[in-house]
Amino acid sequence: MMDSRVDCRAVFKAIVSPLLVMTPHFVVVAANDSFLKLVGRSQADLLGRDFFAVFPGNPNAPNDPDVQGVMRLHASLVRVVATGQRDTMALQRYDIEASGIPGVFEERYWSTINMPVLDPDGEVELIVLRTEDVTEFLQQLRLSGERDVTRARSELEAMRTDLYARACELQELNEELKQAHRQQRQTTSMLREAIERQRRFVFDASHDLRNPITGLLAELEVAIAEPDSDLHQLLRKLLLDAERLNDIVNDLLELARLDAAPPAPTEPVDLTQLVIDELKRRTLTVAVVTRLERQVVVNASRIRLARLLGNLVNNAERHTSTVIEISVTGDPPDAVLEVIDDGPGIAPADRERIFERLFRLDDACRRDPGGSGLGLPIAREIAHAYGGRLYAADHPTGARFVLRLPLAA
Known part of the structure; x- marks a missing residue:
């Protein structure tokens, strides 16, 4: 009979897809063998260290539009922590330092998905980074162009450039859509709050208006039921209720003017x-x-x-x-x-x-x-x-x- 117990560490270590696990503060806590082999690092190089300290990107070309991978990866991880949802990145260039050769960076292209691991309270406890190195694929496109005639080489190079450019455009569009979605949710929330405030205001105003109206009706009913009552005293009470009602109506009208109209001329x-x-x-x-x-x-x-x-x-x-x-x-x-x-x-x-x-x-x-x-x-x-x-x-x-x-x- 097969033992039902599973060694999760062994399974994680043997998974073919390159995987890295970090905290919400981007401190590396685990990496499987596929990831270590892919980046040419050991467990000692990674564990307990900040991801972006280990992989700082290429400092020799900080303004090159093709090497914005560090910023985009950081933004993706921040979104995962903020939303608790998986974030799929478009194709990115992210150069890494060659193993054992400090200061020398290799041109690398990646397809990456960042996934949250939630605790029982629904908060992000860990982030799993799953990535694939597609550098060889893009380099093959370049090499194929070099072996063919000039026209074919140009077409393949243009295809490679266009592929990466489109991937960057897709990433930017994805960012814009996410931003628009966040703004839409904020606007919807604000509208709901405004509607609720308006509903409460109408309810409370109606309640305040009802009190003097009820007083007026009660005094009139007494006057009708008791013809011998003091008319002068009754009129004074009715006048006070009418003044109270008039004050409330004037205040409501003033608020309506302030809400709806521009400020009066200065x-x-x-x-x-x-x-x-x-x-x-x-x-x-x-x-x-x-x-x-x-x-x-x-x-x-x-x-x-x-x-x-x-x-x-x-x-x-x-x-x-x-x-x-x-x-x-x-x-x-x-x-x-x-x-x-x-x-x-x-x-x-x-x-x-x-x-x-x-x-x-x-x-x-x-x-x-x-x-x-x-x-x-x-x-x-x-x-x-x-x-x-x-x-x-x-x-x-x-x-x-x-x-x-x-x-x-």
């Missing part, structure tokens, strides 16, 4: 004067302290910047305990507007989330149940539209919002 806007004018026309319930440099001018839409400032001040007013600080300074090449409150502040983990559409912190929901969660996203979109940035920064007490816009020339 004009020179003095941020200091803008802050002064906006504070004069507002009635705030808390104190405001300002630090304003003169003549801090940017190019933007005054109406849009007023909307941005108003959203930041509204947010600060909801959260502050006693005072709001507003500063305008020049920090070339930027103009800097800061709005700071002395409320509970924003945890570092939430400083980006607050700019997501319809996202609201628990504290914001308690202080202003009617808020829409759209004010800060709108403010950031406006900043981006004019080449600026809006972000939440560190502050010892409270929240600090920083707007940076390019200074006008």
Whole structure:
């Protein structure tokens, strides 16, 4: 009865096809006898060494288009590690150093396939390089041409040159196709994410719109059911719900305009004067302290910047305990507007989330149940539209919002 146990090392060593095994970092860990014979090396020459240190390519012709094999083989191995899939290379010229003759390189042509060996988690553990030396075949084409008449020799030489040129073109085309495939997958992934964000946004917006509509319907039903109810008080409640509904609709329309339309025409806007004018026309319930440099001018839409400032001040007013600080300074090449409150502040983990559409912190929901969660996203979109940035920064007490816009020339 035949023993079922197989000596895998002996099988690997005896395989006729030249095989070499390396790590994902291209360190050689095994080579069978066929490969050693083909390259004229011993196990001691290869094991534990970087493949490209053993076979560095021909340094005497680094710019020759026919000796780009080192770069192409390296790119193929990188793809195998990145994708976990086999990579078949077109015919390549890859000169190797003659055995025992340092500095002398032999012209060699190869047909190579690189294959991954995956671990239980699906990660590339090893790479198997299987190659065939086709140098003799190409040299035969050249020699046959030399034995025949001049015309035949020219045709054979042209055939050899064309064969290799076509192989190189095929390799380049293969690279372009792989790159296009990667870009297509990235684009598809981005589209899916955008569709999912849009779906969530529509769902959340519909939910926020439903709340004031439900309130309006409930109050109207009460009024109909109870004719003797206080009409004035009822109208005040209906007005508040209608104002809430109007604010949400206006915010949604503003976001739609920012998403779909190019930025509004720009004009020179003095941020200091803008802050002064906006504070004069507002009635705030808390104190405001300002630090304003003169003549801090940017190019933007005054109406849009007023909307941005108003959203930041509204947010600060909801959260502050006693005072709001507003500063305008020049920090070339930027103009800097800061709005700071002395409320509970924003945890570092939430400083980006607050700019997501319809996202609201628990504290914001308690202080202003009617808020829409759209004010800060709108403010950031406006900043981006004019080449600026809006972000939440560190502050010892409270929240600090920083707007940076390019200074006008």
